[in-house]
Amino acid sequence: MAWIQLTLTTKEDYGRQLGDILMANGAQAVTYRDAKDAPIFEPGPGEVPLWELSQVTGLFPAETNMQPVIKNLAKVSFLEKPLRYKTDQLEDKDWEREWMDNFKPMDFGNGLWIVPSWHQPPHPDATNILLDPGMAFGTGTHPTTSMCLAWIGETELQGTSVVDFGCGSGILGIAALKRGAAHCVGTDIDQQALLATRENAVLNHVSDQFDVYLPEFAPNEPVDVVIANILAGPLQELAPILLSYLKPGGQIALSGILARQAEDVMAAYTPEVTFAPVRYHDEWCFLHGTRQK
Numbered sequence: 673m674a675w676i677q678l679t680l681t682t683k684e685d686y687g688r689q690l691g692d693i694l695m696a697n698g699a700q701a702v703t704y705r706d707a708k709d710a711p712i713f714e715p716g717p718g719e720v721p722l723w724e725l726s727q728v729t730g731l732f733p734a735e736t737n738m739q740p741v742i743k744n745l746a747k748v749s750f751l752e753k754p755l756r757y758k759t760d761q762l763e764d765k766d767w768e769r770e771w772m773d774n775f776k777p778m779d780f781g782n783g784l785w786i787v788p789s790w791h792q793p794p795h796p797d798a799t800n801i802l803l804d805p806g807m808a809f810g811t812g813t814h815p816t817t818s819m820c821l822a823w824i825g826e827t828e829l830q831g832t833s834v835v836d837f838g839c840g841s842g843i844l845g846i847a848a849l850k851r852g853a854a855h856c857v858g859t860d861i862d863q864q865a866l867l868a869t870r871e872n873a874v875l876n877h878v879s880d881q882f883d884v885y886l887p888e889f890a891p892n893e894p895v896d897v898v899i900a901n902i903l904a905g906p907l908q909e910l911a912p913i914l915l916s917y918l919k920p921g922g923q924i925a926l927s928g929i930l931a932r933q934a935e936d937v938m939a940a941y942t943p944e945v946t947f948a949p950v951r952y953h954d955e956w957c958f959l960h961g962t963r964q965k
């Protein structure tokens with residue numbers, strides 16, 4: 673059996689509502705692709721950041737007459753006018769599994785692996801982080817996450833307290849805990865991310881050590897390590913908050929920064945933080961440093 677795939681983009685607040693509307697119009701399945709897992713581009717002034725958008729895709733039987741569906745969607749008040757959408761013909765396959773099949777166990781060095789929760793760890797003795805990202809950002813495939821994971825893998829974290837700011841799937845906090853950190857506070861503005869982090873913490877048997885909050889409810893107790901993979905703009909704006917979390921002598925890791933933005937981000941954390949040489953991966957860079965005692 674073949675299928676028609678209909679894809680629309682909407683503000684993430686409306687993602688679920690749009691999914692319900694697609695189901696009510698005959699979709700057999702709906703999936704959400706957070707634009708967060710698409711390449712991130714720094715939004716221009718006044719633009720909606722890409723990761724506030726959800727891509728919602730409905731799967732319709734091939735014989736569906738899509739005209740009435742499109743007509744109904746054109747009346748939905750929160751969708752763009754004129755309606756923008758994309759249709760594709762799909763051969764029959766387990767399409768939900770398709771993206772899952774592309775998410776494979778990955779080695780980040782120093783024995784640190786990310787393993788999709790539906791895979792067997794290829795090296796059972798390694799530090800294996802089992803992960804189901806759900807709708808949250810953070811599979812390890814994006815350079816901004818992978819540079820953080822490489823740093824976590826090489827850093828002595830035994831007994832440390834950690835803040836994972838913008839925790840997404842919880843991938844970084846869980847990795848830190850599995851590498852010996854004693855406790856982690858994760859914060860995110862996205863409820864889906866908090867949910868995914870909690871679930872992944874349970875999956876990895878670190879839920880007792882991983883507390884998750886919306887940023888405004890997070891306890892502001894200084895910790896040994898702050899990790900934040902969010903965009904350069906927020907990293908600069910949030911510098912006083914992130915610094916308020918960091919103990920003297922503590923370590924900070926910042927990611928989500930385009931290479932050309934490194935200087936500006938470092939300036940926001942100077943002179944409190946002394947930075948190590950900048951690391952680069954594709955167009956992205958990674959900053960890490962130590963807070964003066």
Ligand SMILES: C[S@@+](CC[C@H](N)C(=O)[O-])C[C@H]1O[C@@H](n2cnc3c(N)ncnc32)[C@H](O)[C@@H]1O
Nearest residue numbers: 809810817838839840860861862865887901902
């Ligand atoms: C690029 S993702 C990183 C996710 C994960 N930590 C990783 O490294 O893959 C950024 C996350 O930060 C969250 N975020 C963005 N702005 C934030 C803010 N001001 N405070 C807290 N979280 C924020 C987003 O919702 C998103 O989950």
